[in-house]
Every structure is written in C-alpha cells, then in structure tokens.
Amino acid sequence: xxxxxxxxxxxxxxxxxxxxxxxxxxxxxxxxxxxxxxxxxxxxxxxxxxxxxxxxxxxxxxxxxxxxxxxxxxxxxxxxxxxxxxxxxxxxxxxxxxxxxxxxxxxxxxxxxxxxxxxxxxxxxxxxxxxxxxxxxxxxxxxxxxxxxxxxxxxxxxxxxxxxxxxxxxxxxxxxxxxxxxxxxxxxxxxxxxxxxxxxxxxxxxxxxxxxxxxxxxxxxxxxxxxxxxxxxxxxxxxxxxxxxxxxxxxxxxxxxxxxxxxxxxxxxxxxxxxxxxxxxxxxxxxxxxxxxxxxxxxxxxxxxxxxxxxxxxxxxxxxxxxxxxxxxxxxxxxxxxxxxxxxxxxxxxxxxxxxxxxxxxxxxxxxx
Numbered sequence: 001x002x003x004x005x006x007x008x009x010x011x012x013x014x015x016x017x018x019x020x021x022x023x024x025x026x027x028x029x030x031x032x033x034x035x036x037x038x039x040x041x042x043x044x045x046x047x048x049x050x051x052x053x054x055x056x057x058x059x060x061x062x063x064x065x066x067x068x069x070x071x072x073x074x075x076x077x078x079x080x081x082x083x084x085x086x087x088x089x090x091x092x093x094x095x096x097x098x099x100x101x102x103x104x105x106x107x108x109x110x111x112x113x114x115x116x117x118x119x120x121x122x123x124x125x126x127x128x129x130x131x132x133x134x135x136x137x138x139x140x141x142x143x144x145x146x147x148x149x150x151x152x153x154x155x156x157x158x159x160x161x162x163x164x165x166x167x168x169x170x171x172x173x174x175x176x177x178x179x180x181x182x183x184x185x186x187x188x189x190x191x192x193x194x195x196x197x198x199x200x201x202x203x204x205x206x207x208x209x210x211x212x213x214x215x216x217x218x219x220x221x222x223x224x225x226x227x228x229x230x231x232x233x234x235x236x237x238x239x240x241x242x243x244x245x246x247x248x249x250x251x252x253x254x255x256x257x258x259x260x261x262x263x264x265x266x267x268x269x270x271x272x273x274x275x276x277x278x279x280x281x282x283x284x285x286x287x288x289x290x291x292x293x294x295x296x297x298x299x300x301x302x303x304x305x306x307x308x309x310x311x312x313x314x315x316x317x318x319x320x321x322x323x324x325x326x327x328x329x330x331x332x333x334x335x336x337x338x339x340x341x342x343x344x345x346x347x348x349x350x351x352x353x354x355x356x357x358x359x360x361x362x363x364x365x366x367x368x369x
Contacts, residue, residue, distance in 0.1 A: 029072040031354075032356060036147075036208050039360050040083075043360070043362075044087070056092065057092065058092070060084055061140050062095055063095075063096040063097075063145065064095070065098050065150070066149020066150065066152070067098055070113075073145060076145070078115060081093055091120070092122070093120060095121065096123075097123065097126065098130050099127065100127060100129055102127075130149070131157075138200055139200070141197075141200040144208070145209070148212055148354075151211065151212045151256050152253065153255060154192070162185075165178070167234065167247075168230055170251065171183075172214060173230065186255040187265055194266075194274070195274075197275070205362070208359075210358050211358075213256055213282070213355050214258045215258070215282065215355045221352075221355050225313075228344040229337065231344065232337050232344065236337070241333055242326065253321060256355075259282055275363055278362055281357070282356065287354075289306065289351070290310075293305070293349070294351075303349060304346060306345070307342045307345035311341045313352065
C-alpha cells in the first residue's frame, strides 16, 4: 500500500515555480512598467511631505510579491528610488523580494545588480508564499508591487486532489459549475492576500498590482499554450503513454480572473474598509515573440524557431506543475509533452499575448482620511 501511494500522482503537493528563463527583463515587464511607473510617480509626489520628513535611519520599504529572481522589477525599482531620492536624498531604501523559488537565482541577480551598487539600498529575499503573513514588516511597508504572479493559487490550503480534472489542465478552460470551485478558491486566496497586505502597509501605503486577467472571448493569457498542452496530454493518454490518473492529475494551479471579478472582490466591505481602490486599467501586451516572426512564417526554419521559442516560454511556467501530475516512473514523458507542444505551435503559429488589469490601492488611515 505504501509503495502504491508513493507512485500516485494525485498524492503530490503542488508547489509551482519558475525557471531560469525568467532571469532577464521581459518585454511584457517593460510594457507594464510604462503604465505603472507614471502612477507610482504620481503617488510619490502625493506623499512627498511624508517622505521628506522620514528619519534618515528609517528605511522606505518596497516589496515585490512573487518576485522570482528579482530581475523583472529591477528597472522599475531603480526609477522609483530615483524619484524618492529626489525628495529625500539621504533616505535609506529597503527592498523585499518574496517568492517560493530557491534564492540562488536572486543571489545571482543581486550580485551584479545596479540596485546593489546604489548607496543606502538594502535587499532581503524572503522565501515564502505571498499568501502567508509577514509579521516582521507589519506596519512598515510603503509600496507593494506584483506583476505576473497573483494568478497563482495557494496550493497549501487545499487537499492534494483539488487541482485536477479528467480533461482540462487549467481552470479557465472550464465553464459553469466545474469552474466555480476554482473561482471561489481564487476569491478566498485574494481575501487573504489583501488582509495581510493591509497589515503590512503603513497608513497611506500603496499596492500597485499588474494582474494577468481574462478579458473574454476565450483568449486569456497564454491560452494557446494551456490548450495545446491539454490536447497533447489527451493524445498521450489515447496512445497509452500516460495513465488516466496522470491525465487527471496534470493541472496548472492558477486562475485568471476578469477585471469585473477583481473589482467586485475589492468592493467587499472587509477589503474596502482597509484599502481604497484608486485606479483600475486594462491593457493587452502583444506577444513579443510572435511579432518578430509573423512575417517569416513561410520560411520553415524561421517557423521552427518561433515554435521552439513559444514552447520554451510555456515550459518555463508550466513544467513544474505538469511534472507533478506524472507518476515518478513516467517523468520522461515531460520531454515528449514539450516536444509535441513545439509541433503544435509549428502547425498553427499563434501568439501568447498578455492581458492585464492594473490596480492601484491605498491603505486607509489617518493620513488618507
């Protein structure tokens, strides 16, 4: 019985992480920055009197929730620090990077980062889920930021079999009652996140969140990647390469909420009493890879390069979840899955646009009343 339980993919715990593919600033991160930075600059100007009177020994604290190695937010944080230092040149800065990934990627990034060379700037990597409490920074956080992370669900608060489905591999592929439990899971997780953030933020502190979102028409972020993996897994099951239990257990534990779902949640009394929604903006970032190759698709070699690139990108964020669904003795199928994913993209080249809902929230308090 013990051996059988060990080989059961449904007994595995999901702990999805990214790969080294994220150790560079993406085009989508720069596109998000172009929208978020002006909002942050406007916010800093609004709290300039508070910044000017902050004691030089008390740091201005910023956190990147779901930071991975910290690279993608690095240019944004540099520009924010420049704005803060224009108001208070001697003010110390404390940067917090929160993620469940191994800190080795962060250490490699920080060693040569321009941020590390800036005087009076300190950083700390906290290896923890952003859904968990951070009592060590309660009432100390000035700005919280997150990009391309808050669609991941908290896998520690449900039983191992929660994230599974006999045909689909992601919640946005589902409809009606089948999707409902994941929507409720997302709502519960976000309530926890905002509750903890409201404890961490100073009065008047702000959250700037670039949330991947579902803008409708069955074209949510990276939907082509999810749908192709689903189809590949179905093929492998039909061929007897993976079992029915594995097909059921291969599932990516995330959910792309709609902007309407986000705003509805933020309008709940408990959240609304703690945090004020200052702005909400939707945007779509075209697929950076597809736009480079879209005029070369008649060339078989170029078409193959695009397919390999798209498959590589999808693998970066999905392979840990897909691998969990495979039985221990069948992990070799993961190479077959992503080889076939490349073939799917070659047969039908399609981009992976990123859709965002950008939220700005401020903690209510004496300074904001």
